Amino acid sequence: MGRRVVVTGLGVVSALGHEVPEFWDNICAGKSGIGAIRRFDTANFKVRFGGEIQNFELTEHLDILEKEVRRLDRFVQFAMAAAQKAIRDSGIDFSVGDPYTHGVLIGSGIGGLNEIEQQHAALYDQGPARVSPFMIPKLMVNAASGNISVRWKLRGPNSAVATACASATNAIGDAFRLIQFGHADVMVTGGSEAAITPMGLSGFARMQALSTRNDDPQAASRPFDRGRDGFVISEGAGICVLEEYEHAKARGANILAEVLGYGMSADGNHMTAPDPEGRGAAWAMGAALKDAKITPQQVQYINAHGTSTPLGDKAETFAVKTVWGEHAKKVAFSSTKSQLGHLLGASGGVEFVISAMALRDQVAPPTINLEDPDDGCDLDYVPLQARPMKIDRVMSNSFGFGGHNACLIIGRA
Structure with a gap:
C-alpha cells in the first residue's frame, strides 16, 4: 500500500501575487494577472501581452547576495523564491534529521530560455570568448532542483522533470511516489517557468498557439468559451513541501492536505x-x-x-x-x-x-x-x-x- 503522504507547505510566485494568502484572495475574487509585456519591446510582435511578473527581485524574497543571483536564470530565481515560501510555510528545519531523506524534484518545460537567448546574442555579436562560463549551469532544466538542493543542503533524491506543460504535476506525482515507497521522508517539489522572452513569445505565436487579443488582454484567456483563440503565455513558480504523514505528525506540522492518487x-x-x-x-x-x-x-x-x-x-x-x-x-x-x-x-x-x-x-x-x-x-x-x-x-x-x-x-x- 505504501506510506501516507501529506502537504505541509505551499509557496508561489505569480502574476497574481507572491504570497499564498494574497494570491488565493485574488483567485477567489476572479482577478486577472494578464497585461502588456514590459520586459522587452514587443512592438513588432504579433502578441504583446502575457502573465508577466513585474518588479521581481530574488533578494526581496531570499537572503542571497546579488552576485549569486546573477548566476541564476529567471526560472531558477522563481523556483528558489517559491521554495523559500513553501519551506517557511511548512515550518520544517532541514538542519534536523537525516539530509539523505530530504529531496527535491522540480519540473520545467523549457528551463533557462532567457539565458540561451542572452548567450546566443553574446556569441554572435562579440564572439565565443564572451559567452558566460555560467551559461550551462544556468540554463539546465535541473538547475532549479540543483540550486534548491545546494541552498538547503537536501541530499536525498534530487531530480528534474521536463514533460512540457505536465512537468510540475509529474514532478509532484513522482515526489509523492518517492515518499510513498520509502525513498524519502520530505520532498520539495513543484514547477517553475520563465519563457516570456522574445524567442519564447515569438515561437509560440508562430505556432498560432497564443491568443492575439492585444486590445483586451485580461479577457484573452477564456477557457471553454466560444470566443477563445489560444492560450496566454505566463510565468512563475508553484512549490510545495510533501512529507510522510508520521514524520509530519511527529514534528507537529500543520497538515494542509493528503496526496491520494x-x-x-x-x-x-x-x-x-x-x-x-x-x-x-x-x-x-x-x-x-x-x-x-x-x-x-x-x-x-x-x-x-x-x-x-x-x-x-x-x-x-x-x-x-x-x-x-x-x-x-x-x-x-x-x-x-x-x-x-x-x-x-x-x-x-x-x-x-x-x-x-x-x-x-x-x-x-x-x-x-x-x-x-x-x-x-x-x-x-x-x-x-x-x-x-x-x-x-x-x-x-x-x-x-x-x-x-x-x-x-x-x-x-
Whole structure:
C-alpha cells in the first residue's frame, strides 16, 4: 500500500501575487494577472501581452547576495523564491534529521530560455570568448532542483522533470511516489517557468498557439468559451513541501492536505495537438482515481488543464465525460488559467497550490471570461464567480505537448 503522504507547505510566485494568502484572495475574487509585456519591446510582435511578473527581485524574497543571483536564470530565481515560501510555510528545519531523506524534484518545460537567448546574442555579436562560463549551469532544466538542493543542503533524491506543460504535476506525482515507497521522508517539489522572452513569445505565436487579443488582454484567456483563440503565455513558480504523514505528525506540522492518487499516460497522437477524444487524458484521470481507491463521484472539484485552446478544452471536456459518465455535469470543473494564463511547465505547481487552498477553504475558484460556452463545452465550469461548496477531494489535471498527461488527487487529511 505504501506510506501516507501529506502537504505541509505551499509557496508561489505569480502574476497574481507572491504570497499564498494574497494570491488565493485574488483567485477567489476572479482577478486577472494578464497585461502588456514590459520586459522587452514587443512592438513588432504579433502578441504583446502575457502573465508577466513585474518588479521581481530574488533578494526581496531570499537572503542571497546579488552576485549569486546573477548566476541564476529567471526560472531558477522563481523556483528558489517559491521554495523559500513553501519551506517557511511548512515550518520544517532541514538542519534536523537525516539530509539523505530530504529531496527535491522540480519540473520545467523549457528551463533557462532567457539565458540561451542572452548567450546566443553574446556569441554572435562579440564572439565565443564572451559567452558566460555560467551559461550551462544556468540554463539546465535541473538547475532549479540543483540550486534548491545546494541552498538547503537536501541530499536525498534530487531530480528534474521536463514533460512540457505536465512537468510540475509529474514532478509532484513522482515526489509523492518517492515518499510513498520509502525513498524519502520530505520532498520539495513543484514547477517553475520563465519563457516570456522574445524567442519564447515569438515561437509560440508562430505556432498560432497564443491568443492575439492585444486590445483586451485580461479577457484573452477564456477557457471553454466560444470566443477563445489560444492560450496566454505566463510565468512563475508553484512549490510545495510533501512529507510522510508520521514524520509530519511527529514534528507537529500543520497538515494542509493528503496526496491520494497519481496517474499519467501519453496520447501517442501528435506532438502538439491532443487526442480529440481525450482518451489519454481520460486514462490518466482513471489511473489517479484507481491509485486513490475512490470513485469519480467522490471527487467534488477538478482544477482543469483548460488552456483556452479550441482543441484542448473540448478534448479535456470529452475526457471528463468519459470518466464521470452521467455524473460529469455534477462535478465542479474550472480553469484558473483564465486568470493566470498558462505557466507552461510551472502550471501544475501553481494549480496544486490552488487545489490545496480550494480544499482548505471549501471554495471552487472560477473560470472567468466564460460568457458563451462553446458547442460540446457543457459541463459545470464554475463560470465567472468563485463558489463556496463542500469539497473533500480535488483532482488537478496537466497535459503537455508531446502528449503527456498527468493527474493528481488530493483530499482532506
